[in-house]
Amino acid sequence: MEPGNVLSGGASVAAVLPAGGSGERLGGATPKQFCALLGRPLISYTVRALERINWISDIVVAVSLENIETMKSIIEKYGHKRITVVEGGMTRHRSIFNGLKIFPESKLSSCPLQKPEVVIIHDAVRPFVEEDTLLKVVLAAKEHGAAGAIRPLVSTVVASSADGSLDHSLERSRYRASEMPQAFLFDIIYQAYHQCTDYDLDYGTECLHLALKYCKTNAKLIEGSPDLWKVTYKWDLYAAESVIKDTLSQQVCVTTDMKEDAVQLGFLLQETLKNEVKQVKGISVFLCKNDSRLQNIFLGQCYNFICINAKKSDIKEAQQLVDKLEKARISVLHPVVLISVHLNVSENMSFSNGMEELAWIKEFAREVKKKNILVYGLLIHYNKDDPKLQETINSAAAIISALIKDRNPELIGQLLVA
Ligand SMILES: Nc1ccn([C@@H]2O[C@H](COP(=O)(O)OP(=O)(O)OP(=O)(O)O)[C@@H](O)[C@H]2O)c(=O)n1
Numbered sequence: 001m002e003p004g005n006v007l008s009g010g011a012s013v014a015a016v017l018p019a020g021g022s023g024e025r026l027g028g029a030t031p032k033q034f035c036a037l038l039g040r041p042l043i044s045y046t047v048r049a050l051e052r053i054n055w056i057s058d059i060v061v062a063v064s065l066e067n068i069e070t071m072k073s074i075i076e077k078y079g080h081k082r083i084t085v086v087e088g089g090m091t092r093h094r095s096i097f098n099g100l101k102i103f104p105e106s107k108l109s110s111c112p113l114q115k116p117e118v119v120i121i122h123d124a125v126r127p128f129v130e131e132d133t134l135l136k137v138v139l140a141a142k143e144h145g146a147a148g149a150i151r152p153l154v155s156t157v158v159a160s161s162a163d164g165s166l167d168h169s170l171e172r173s174r175y176r177a178s179e180m181p182q183a184f185l186f187d188i189i190y191q192a193y194h195q196c197t198d199y200d201l202d203y204g205t206e207c208l209h210l211a212l213k214y215c216k217t218n219a220k221l222i223e224g225s226p227d228l229w230k231v232t233y234k235w236d237l238y239a240a241e242s243v244i245k246d247t248l249s250q251q252v253c254v255t256t257d258m259k260e261d262a263v264q265l266g267f268l269l270q271e272t273l274k275n276e277v278k279q280v281k282g283i284s285v286f287l288c289k290n291d292s293r294l295q296n297i298f299l300g301q302c303y304n305f306i307c308i309n310a311k312k313s314d315i316k317e318a319q320q321l322v323d324k325l326e327k328a329r330i331s332v333l334h335p336v337v338l339i340s341v342h343l344n345v346s347e348n349m350s351f352s353n354g355m356e357e358l359a360w361i362k363e364f365a366r367e368v369k370k371k372n373i374l375v376y377g378l379l380i381h382y383n384k385d386d387p388k389l390q391e392t393i394n395s396a397a398a399i400i401s402a403l404i405k406d407r408n409p410e411l412i413g414q415l416l417v418a
């Protein structure tokens with residue numbers, strides 16, 4: 001979407017992400033913005049949330065001096081675009097101010113960045129911000145000079161007296177928690193930061209307050225969604241990882257080889273999976289054909305693939321899918337789950353024989369793990385006349401659903417039996 005389409009008059013918009021903190025409340029040696037969620041640093045998720053919006057022209061990230069190289073390697077590894085890294089400050093306000101100062105005041109400057117009309121300020125540790133919220137705060141900032149997301153208070157705010165006893169409490173329904181993102185006309189917040197005191201810069205926690213105090217700008221407050229919360233404590237990291245896993249497990253693509261049994265099983269599995277996983281998008285494709293359909297599935301952000309093979313010893317289908325996933329660069333940002341389903345059609349074959357034929361899965365899984373693709377094997381006893389067939393399919397669907405929801409890298413290469 002072009003800026004002009006969403007913002008009347010085509011306002012230019014840039015973003016500053018303060019990421020220079022040390023994460024004391026979370027504890028641990030790594031600042032929380034660099035902690036891994038499914039193997040990828042938290043800050044990369046936040047950067048991606050803004051970078052995918054094409055009406056945001058530049059994203060400035062303020063990190064402490066010792067983390068500048070780390071940040072640059074994250075940008076390189078995950079292919080982030082339109083990012084400028086600057087040195088953060090001793091406090092959040094000082095980091096934000098450093099980020100704002102990178103935009104040149106004069107158009108004649110040789111700096112490749114252009115001073116934007118509106119600047120978004122968003123904490124690097126709030127990874128789930130949506131385009132809709134960003135647009136609302138930007139439009140409100142354009143109209144009112146400043147705007148910020150708010151949320152209802154979870155707990156009542158109280159003030160204590162010097163001896164630690166209750167002095168007074170606030171009426172909870174009248175107050176809101178100030179969250180991020182916030183947006184400002186650039187000149188307003190820039191002026192506010194220039195005019196504010198060292199005390200503000202060292203102890204202040206609220207950018208909207210600076211705009212009010214120094215530029216007489218009453219910010220417009222916008223109701224935000226619950227997922228705007230700030231990762232602060234250790235359990236917030238677990239919660240954030242769960243949110244990501246939940247999002248990634250929404251869609252499944254079922255691929256089959258051309259054999260009749262595989263196609264029939266594919267259909268049954270798709271139907272049953274719809275009961276197991278919220279919003280399963282069951283799509284059956286033959287890997288050797290329908291390339292454009294598969295491309296659309298990749299574009300639709302599908303991160304789970306079930307590859308059904310009639311033959312047990314056949315690696316071809318799974319390898320073909322891995323090649324296509326790699327070509328489409330699907331697994332750069334998120335681990336992809338690939339479940340290689342094999343049909344056991346013979347009543348007489350012994351269990352150990354079946355296992356031997358499938359020994360390749362372990363080796364294959366180890367190899368493609370390097371590409372951030374998690375391969376698991378699933379053996380399904382398939383006889384279309386078996387009265388217990390639906391029971392077997394239910395069990396297969398439950399295993400598939402557990403694998404894609406958990407995305408456990410330790411279980412790759414294991415062969416499960418439905
Ligand atoms: N000197 C600082 C301090 C904080 N921040 C950033 O401001 C955001 C919100 O701050 P907070 O959650 O308080 O982060 P920390 O200061 O790292 O956490 P803590 O207060 O627990 O130490 C974070 O993205 C943090 O990296 C910053 O850019 N520069």
Ligand SMILES: O=C(CO)[C@H](O)[C@H](O)COP(=O)(O)O
Pocket residue numbers: 092123178179180205206207230
């Ligand atoms: O919510 C916010 C905006 O008002 C800030 O994220 C918050 O104030 C940051 O403060 P701190 O660094 O002290 O956690």
